[in-house]
Amino acid sequence: MLAQNNSATALHYNINRGDAFMGQQTEDRGHSCRNIAKPARKMLRKKKVRHDDALFRAAFQQAPVGIALAEGFHFLEVNEEFARILGRTKDSLKGSSWVDITHPDDLEQDLDLFESFLRKETSEYTFEKRFLKPDGSFASAMMRITDIDTENAKRGCRRHLCTLRDIREQKEAEKQLRESERSKRVLLSNLPGMAYRCDFDRLWTMRYLSEGCMELTGYEPEDLLNNHTIAYRDVILPESRDTVWEEFKHTVERKVPFRFEYEILTAQKTRKWVMEIGRGIFDESGEQVIALEGIIIDITESKRRLDRIRYMYTHDYVTGLYNRNKYEREKAILESKSICPVSVIMADINGIRLINDAFGHEEGDRMIAQTARILKECCRVSDLAARTGGDDFCILLPKTDRITAYQRMQVIREACVRYNATISNTDLQINLALGFGTVDHPDQNLRDAEKEAEDYVNKNKLFQGKSYHSAILSSITATLHEHSQETEAHAQRLWNICQNIGERLQLSQQSMEDLHLFSRLHDVGKVGVDDGILNKPGKLTPEEWRVMEKHPEVGYRIAMSAPELAGIAEYILCHHERWDGSGYPLGKAGDDIPLFSRILAVADAYDAMTTDRVYRDSLSKEEALKEIMTHAGTQFDPHIADIFIEIIEDDKG
Template identity: 45%
Template sequence: RFTAVNQQWLDTFGYSRGEVIGKWFGDFLSPINREVFNQNFPIFKAQGYKHAEFEVLHKNGNPLFIAFEGKIGYDLDGKFKQTHCILKDITKQKAAENSLRLSEEKYRKITENISDIIWTTDMNLKTTYVSPSIEYVLGESVQDHLKQSLEEKITPDCLIRVHELFSEELEKEKNNKSDKNRTRVIELEHYHADGSIVWLAMNISFLRDEFGNVIGLQGVSRDITELKHARDNLRYISEHDDLTGLYNRRYFEKEIKRLDVENQLPLSIIVVDINGLKLINDSFGRTEGDKTIKQTANILSSSLREGDVLARTGGDEFCILLSKTNIQTAREHLRTIEIACEQYNLKTPNKSFHINLSFGAATKETATVTFQHTYKEAEDYMRQRKLLVGKSSRSAVISSIKATMLEKSFETQEHEDRLSALTKKIGSIMNLSQIEINSLELLSKLHDIGKVAIAERILKKPGKLNEDEWIEMRKHPEIGYRIAMSSSETAPIAEYILCHHERWDGSGYPRKLRGTEIPLLSRILAIADAYDAMTENRVYNETRTPEEAFEEIKKCAGTQFDPEIAEIFVQMMKTKE
């Protein structure tokens, strides 16, 4: 049963988190796939890994084709604990496959009504007859085609293949090993009269005289250019990641099988993971996250040698296979990638969009070691590196995000400093602990960090926001919560950030909490923030005197603000005056 799913899972299948957690995986499968899943799950548990494709039902009832990558998680005793699954929506790929089938059917119907090219040659492979349909298919007259040599008609590679096939068949004929009615099918690139390439599928057999002696070739050629392109396109889709254009996990696993042989040893693998990708997605949206993924792909691609295989094997993970490469050379390759990242970051002023990667490398030296063991060794090393650099990396990104937020909005460092002073003073009067007062100071600086994901035109709009703009603006506490949760230093105040726009009467957002359901520190910040907004110059609000602000706070006590804290605040400020 589900214990956790990410937001992408929920967005893909249309469910809320509450509708998924605790449910059985099979509840979301079509009936046929549910039965197959039940049958295969024991095999999955035994093998520890499973790749499969099946249908999952969207909440609206529509089936989605899904690529399933699953791993079994074990406890310290090696017993089954849980499954870890990655699902990828491949509905478009399946649609492409169906489109290809429809295209092939359409092609067959069309070609049934179009004459194919019928031809004969002599023993020197010079054309002796060609049907008039040559003009439709290749754009040239019968006379012109008969004058041309084979070298002028097909590409050099195809010319070699034709001669090899002809020699092979003649040898079989000589040794009486060939069926007299044998037909060979070959696909060739043929030159069109306009210089373009036409793919022809040729059914070829020997042309014989009345005594059965071979006097040349005869055949029927059909234009398969569109079909060939459709096949190539489908093959590309099935082997490549649609975002980066790199090879995907399916192709990468095929390459492992190809290269995991003794004559390719030592075989090295480099595992690469993007640090902080989730933080970028939460802060700036998936578009910026996708840009980071694509830029990482560009950096990795630029470092490849001939024969290296680079693939995107997960959302934020890449792998490079390096055949005939020892561990020292693999580590030198890592350094090349690190230098490329450093050079890119130097050219990127906004540190929020710097490329920060964690690496792991390992090498299979002998055939007695399984490549799965080598792969796991590289992954383990990468995870260790990620733990070591992750904390400082996330902190740096959050600081950069805050700087970006200040640049694109009317918020200022001075506003944060005033809030910090006010909230700490209130906390002191209320006898809060030093930890809580420190949290108030950090909350004052980061409460609006979620605004980094809000459009600048909304943040800097001089007039009132319309309904659509308000809907967008109200997202910033949740975005700020996710950003804060990404770092251990800011996670303790994440809940306060989420709730700093809740109101005492329950009319706030995002969760419409009421009264003391709202965290105390959020209630303190709300009053200090409102006071500062009223008494400081803001383009969207008329500046009020402190006395006017006090009256407004007292007026809103019990509706917008905690009445006790409102009274403490007003009394504190009047005493200060």
């Protein structure tokens, strides 16, 4: 209202000044004219004041900005927008102090500015401030204080106009922008690589780099920005630079995103594979490239894994040779090209099953790997050697006739002989059944050559198999004697006892030969038992006993793998069974236990009791015989025990 009254007063002042001026101009017209004009002018003034007052009120209330008339620290009049911005009513604001509704964090600065305003150091000021709302929230506004009472104001009571512009949406947009920028910074800092923006030039002149630059390249971002220390082009391996640049140009010209893989050299001189993904940034016309933007990711490990997968697809993991997949693909290529002649050499390791059963699959794998090394060394550059099965190998020999293929096969045989000459008698020799076949004419296929080679291999296995099994068994026996108490002397003592019992039982010559072989190889399964268990001076733990008790089964599998031992396999399996059924591994009892196993049980127990062991001293013969008699009918076959006692008694006599 005060502002309106001031406006009206100013309006009256101007009109009165106009009246005086007009009066001076018409003074000579006479007194009667003045008396007639005076009421008309007065009526005109009143109408003008009412009209201006209405216009002022309409403009004040409907203004799109908040407006308040204040005197000192108190509001005199506010409009609707002012009240809306502050979340209050017009009536609650009239007469209230703006100090009470100013945010505490903004009050001190606001008071400093207002004091300066009161001291007339400035006639206006602008301040971004926050007002407290009744609900405890706050309103952000851009406030402008303007002097409207310059002539008669007293200190502290200066009238001023306060205008507010609601900047809530602006502040929210700024907040969202800050949050967006923060999120982008967090995202870029945690990206598995380096985000960048660079010029479209041969140097890859960098204008922006994320924090991942250091981890990826070994250089600080500042080193690469604007080519300060080094240009990114110089980080790319020299042999890749031109290719990558040409690819860049090609994709940018087509205005499509790019994705390239290439190698870089880090500051630490480490080679890395990277993938660069990005696109060109064009000007408004869409024709001029102004920058490249994208991300560069370290894919070194992914490359290695992929290379490993590709390697495993074509290679055998035990030997490093090609596998059957690769062999079949190369074979198909040779057949499609109708190349002649082509030869195939096949190799099969003799006795691998026996080796696996006796020494375990690790030892079998070692023999397979050593065989692969020999074959690879014997191959020419043009040959392809592959492991096509468990113990089967094939070598493709392009443009190789029969004579040359046979010569290559002989080279392999000689290499095996040289290897076997370098190993000890406890090491396993390599013995291969070899064969070859040749495609001489285009109307033949490699399957014909493979069939020919297979026939040779099978014939060789028939001729060589038995002798090689004997060699393996000799190696097994030597290993057993070397690593356990199963000495040659022990084997001889056992045979002496078994032979005497067999003669008393009037066994046939063939049975005596089987009994002899059995007495020497009954503990063949111990070849797979750890030396620490075999030679342990103290009592075995339950777990160690479980390992030890498996040796009859291991021995059985070994015997079944060798045709010449198959006849004694069951005796080996049952040589720790007891007459009363409390033995292992099958729990057989009485006559269900093979005769030879019952004979050996007595002979082995007597020899064990009368021989010094690492964990006890030997018993006398009398004490050992007493133990045999005590356990006859429980541990031992009583009939065999009686025969053995008779033999010992006869020897005394």
